[in-house]
Structures are given as C-alpha cells and as structure tokens.
Amino acid sequence: xxxxxPELSLLKKIFLVDLIKGLLLTxxxxxxxxxxxxxxxxxxxxxxxRFRGAPxxxxxxxxxxxxxxxxxxxxxxxxxxxxxxxxxxxxxxKKVLTDYTFDISRCMFCGLCEDACPTPCLxxxxxxxxxxxxxxxxxxxxxxxxxxxxxxxxTK
Amino acid sequence: MDFLIDYILIPLVKIxxxxxxxPLAVAAIxxxxxxxxxxxxxRLGPMRVGPWGLLQPIADPIKLLLKEDxxxxxxxxxIFVLAPVxxxxxxxxxxxVIPFGPAIRIFGKAIPLWVTDLNIxxxxxxxxxxxxxxxxxxxxxxxxxxxxxxxxxxxxxxMVSYEVAMGFSIIGVLMxxxxxxLVSIVxxxxxxxxxxxxxxxxxxxLFFICGVAxxxxxPFDLPEAESELVAGFHTEYSGFRFSLFFLAEYANxxxxxxxAVTLFLGGWLRPFPNVSWLGFLDIIPPVFWFIIKIxxxxxxxxxxxASWPRYRYDQLMKLGWQRLLPVAMANVIxxxxxxxxLGG
Numbered sequence: 068x069x070x071x072x073p074e075l076s077l078l079k080k081i082f083l084v085d086l087i088k089g090l091l092l093t094x095x096x097x098x099x100x101x102x103x104x105x106x107x108x109x110x111x112x113x114x115x116x117r118f119r120g121a122p123x124x125x126x127x128x129x130x131x132x133x134x135x136x137x138x139x140x141x142x143x144x145x146x147x148x149x150x151x152x153x154x155x156x157x158x159x160x161k162k163v164l165t166d167y168t169f170d171i172s173r174c175m176f177c178g179l180c181e182d183a184c185p186t187p188c189l190x191x192x193x194x195x196x197x198x199x200x201x202x203x204x205x206x207x208x209x210x211x212x213x214x215x216x217x218x219x220x221x222t223k
Numbered sequence: 224m225d226f227l228i229d230y231i232l233i234p235l236v237k238i239x240x241x242x243x244x245x246p247l248a249v250a251a252i253x254x255x256x257x258x259x260x261x262x263x264x265x266r267l268g269p270m271r272v273g274p275w276g277l278l279q280p281i282a283d284p285i286k287l288l289l290k291e292d293x294x295x296x297x298x299x300x301x302i303f304v305l306a307p308v309x310x311x312x313x314x315x316x317x318x319x320v321i322p323f324g325p326a327i328r329i330f331g332k333a334i335p336l337w338v339t340d341l342n343i344x345x346x347x348x349x350x351x352x353x354x355x356x357x358x359x360x361x362x363x364x365x366x367x368x369x370x371x372x373x374x375x376x377x378x379x380x381x382m383v384s385y386e387v388a389m390g391f392s393i394i395g396v397l398m399x400x401x402x403x404x405l406v407s408i409v410x411x412x413x414x415x416x417x418x419x420x421x422x423x424x425x426x427x428x429l430f431f432i433c434g435v436a437x438x439x440x441x442p443f444d445l446p447e448a449e450s451e452l453v454a455g456f457h458t459e460y461s462g463f464r465f466s467l468f469f470l471a472e473y474a475n476x477x478x479x480x481x482x483a484v485t486l487f488l489g490g491w492l493r494p495f496p497n498v499s500w501l502g503f504l505d506i507i508p509p510v511f512w513f514i515i516k517i518x519x520x521x522x523x524x525x526x527x528x529a530s531w532p533r534y535r536y537d538q539l540m541k542l543g544w545q546r547l548l549p550v551a552m553a554n555v556i557x558x559x560x561x562x563x564x565l566g567g
Binding site for chain 2: 086089090092093094096097101102103104106
C-alpha cells in the first residue's frame with residue numbers, strides 16, 4: 068500500500084518549520100510544573116479514598132474488642148474463597164470469633180466482603196504496599212488483620 | 224633554562240590539564256545530558272546518587288571500570304583492542320589547536336591558552352576528526368558480529384557524505400579570515416568586530432548539521448541506533464573499552480562545539496565585541512565566554528536528541544549529498560564573489 072503524505076510547501080522545507088515546532092514543544096516541557104515524576108518512597112502518593120487495598124479487621128475504638136460477629140457473610144460473599152472465619156459458641160449460645168484467615172495472594176480486591184459485612188468491621192484500606200517475601204506471608208491471620216499491614220518504612 | 228620552560232614545561236602542563244579536565248568535563252556533561260533530556264520528557268532524571276543526582280557522574284565511571292572486560296572469542300583481538308584507543312586518541316589530540324582564550328599573564332610571563340597555534344589548525348581538526356571515524360569502523364569490523372558491522376558500514380557512509388559538506392561550509396569563514404589558524408580566525412573576528420555567524424549564517428547552520436552527523440548524535444545516530452542495531456558499533460564492547468568509546472563520543476561533541484564557537488561565534492570574544500557600551504560584559508573572563516558558548520551548543524545537541532526521530536539511511540544520504548553539499552558549494556561561490564567585490 069502506498070502511503071500518501073501531505074506535500075510540504077517549499078518554505079516549510081527550507082526553514083525546517085516542522086522541526087522547529089518539535090523543538091519548541093520539548094523546550095516548553097522543561098518547565099517544572101510540567102514534571103510528572105513522583106519521588107515515590109520519599110514522597111507518599113495520594114491514594115483515592117475509595118481505593119481498595121490491604122484488608123483490616125476493625126476493633127471497637129472504645130472497648131478495644133473486635134467488631135466482628137463471626138457471621139461468616141464475608142466468606143460466603145468472597146468469589147475467590149480466600150476468607151476463612153473460625154468461630155465457636157459461648158455459654159449463651161452466641162457465635163464468638165476465634166480465628167480469621169485472609170489469603171491476600173488470591174484476593175482480587177473486589178470489595179464484596181466489605182459490602183457484605185453487617186458491622187463496620189472488615190475494611191479494605193488504602194494501603195497498597197503488599198509485596199512479601201513468600202506465599203506464606205500472604206496468608207494473614209487475625210492478629211495481623213487487626214494490626215493492619217505494616218510495610219517497611221523508607222528511611223534515607 | 225627559558226627554553227626548557229617555554230617549550231617543555233608549559234606545554235606539558237597544558238597537555239596535562241587538558242587530559243585531566245576533559246574526562247571530568249565529559250562526566251559532567253553526561254549528567255547535564257541526562258537531566259536536560261529528562262526534563263524535556265517530563266521526568267526528573269537521576270535523583271538518587273547525591274543531592275539531585277549530582278554524584279551520578281562519579282558513580283557511572285566507577286561502575287564502568289569495575290565491569291568485566293569481555294573480548295568475544297571470534298573477534299580480531301588486536302584490532303578489537305586498538306579501535307577504542309584510535310577513537311579516544313583522535314578525540315583528544317584535536318584539543319591541541321583549540322584556543323580557549325587569549326594569552327594570560329602568570330608571573331610576568333604571557334601564556335597563551337592554547338597548546339599550539341598550528342597555521343593549518345582548521346585543516347588539522349577536520350582531518351583528525353575523520354580518523355576518529357576510523358576507530359568506529361575498526362571496532363565494527365573487529366567485533367566479528369552482525370550489528371557492529373552494520374553500524375560500522377553506516378558510519379563509513381555517513382562520514383563520506385558529511386565530511387565533504389562540512390569542509391565546504393568552513394571555506395567561507397576561511398576566506399573571510401584569510402587564514403587556517405584558529406587563533407588568527409578569532410583575532411580576525413575581533414578586529415572586524417563581528418562574529419562570522421552574521422556574515423555566514425548558512426555556513427554556520429550547515430556546519431552544525433554536519434557536526435552533529437560527524438559525532439554520530441541524534442538525529443544522525445545511525446551507527447549506534449539503539450532501536451535497530453542493539454548498540455551499533457560498540458555492541459560487543461564492555462567495561463573499560465566501552466567507556467573509551469563513550470569518552471571519545473562526548474569529547475568529539477565538545478570538539479565540534481568548540482570548532483563552531485571558534486569559527487562562527489567569535490571564540491573567546493564577548494557578544495558584539497565592537498559595541499563599546501556592552502563593555503560591562505568583560506567582567507566575565509574570555510575563557511568563560513568560550514565555555515558558556517560551548518555549553519549552549521551542547522544544550523542544542525541534547526535538545527535535538529530529545530526532540531527528533533532518527534533519519535532513515537536513504538534519507539541521510541539524500542540530505543547529505545542532495546541538500547547540504549549543493550548549498551555549501553553555493554555558499555562558497557557567493558562568498559567568494561562578495562569577498563572579491565567588497566574587497567574582503
């Protein structure tokens with residue numbers, strides 16, 4: 068196929084108008100306000116409020132006890148079956164949370180568990196630094212979920 | 224005793240200074256280049272080594288020198304080792320004739336800021352810079368590998384097509400100055416009071432285009448063409464030998480800039496040397512005027528690299544032979560007629 072190019076006028080050819088246009092564009096990009104780079108570990112990026120990142124099990128801020136009622140709805144809602152809720156009945160016959168496993172290696176951060184949770188307990192936070200040294204580290208237990216993810220802080 | 228000082232000691236000190244300062248200048252302009260291109264591409268460039276990446280030019284050579292030096296099994300050993308030396312030596316010895324500034328007085332002795340004032344200085348620079356291309360061709364041939372050979376072939380063809388136009392473009396200046404010595408060319412600009420870029424604007428543009436092509440920089444970087452030929456002629460080079468090629472390329476950029484400054488922009492002269500009310504500009508010493516002008520040229524080099532795509536092989540030939548060469552010849556003829564009519 069023959070590509071048709073627009074014919075440049077003679078003046079444009081002699082004075083290299085298009086080349087100079089290109090030069091001016093790159094020159095204008097040098098202004099500091101155009102700069103796009105984020106100095107990531109030094110400067111934290113702004114994360115949108117609705118971003119879904121590392122999961123967390125919230126405690127009651129007054130009593131310090133877990134808000135989870137061990138209803139198992141999050142585990143049922145999860146399309147990846149990456150949540151396991153461990154519970155037992157106390158003397159009054161009420162469900163009590165014993166154990167909670169969240170496998171973030173399989174999680175796709177759809178947020179359905181968060182929607183299913185009837186209490187404000189399970190929450191997908193804005194924390195995005197989820198790299199670990201092994202698959203084992205990606206199975207988070209109840210303690211880790213309550214403390215929240217604590218990534219290594221960059222210092223230099 | 225005076226003979227020893229004048230002809231042995233002072234030239235040796237000057238040569239030593241050039242050999243010491245030039246690699247440092249090359250290291251500094253690599254950072255300059257990376258920063259300029261980064262800003263033009265809306266990035267920040269090196270930021271992690273030292274404040275604002277200022278120590279990057281120290282980290283880079285250390286990394287290069289500590290790397291393993293590989294010579295491919297099929298390579299022609301002697302030529303492979305020799306090629307970077309040819310490139311770097313020819314890049315360095317050009318600086319023997321470049322006048323950095325007028326004579327300065329130290330201990331009551333007038334010391335000119337050039338190593339030697341050859342009466343065929345311009346010719347010397349042109350011929351030595353062609354020897355630099357020989358280093359590239361040797362490297363491509365000795366590597367015994369496809370990509371370097373293609374790069375070397377391109378380099379040879381490029382040199383043939385641009386050397387001619389470059390030679391023609393400076394003839395106009397030589398006719399105006401009436402000399403081939405770089406020092407007298409600058410002095411002629413001083414006495415006529417006008418930089419030759421105002422008499423020879425076409426020749427200036429031609430010279431700079433050919434200079435960019437001569438140093439294998441974008442948009443004429445066909446011999447190394449990262450996207451087509453891996454790294455072109457230095458694909459098989461590593462470590463110290465690669466850094467020699469790197470040094471030669473950047474030293475050549477400084478040479479072409481220095482030549483353009485000397486021939487067209489009045490060398491160490493301040494802008495408009497004949498306008499007396501601009502005399503306050505003399506507070507900047509002549510050497511710094513020279514350096515500032517070179518830095519402006521280097522900026523243009525990087526600016527071109529950040530802005531323009533590479534020429535295709537046939538476009539490169541067409542530009543060299545069908546556009547630049549006729550214009551350069553026409554410029555020579557017109558200049559010659561005007562010089563005769565207006566009496567120089």
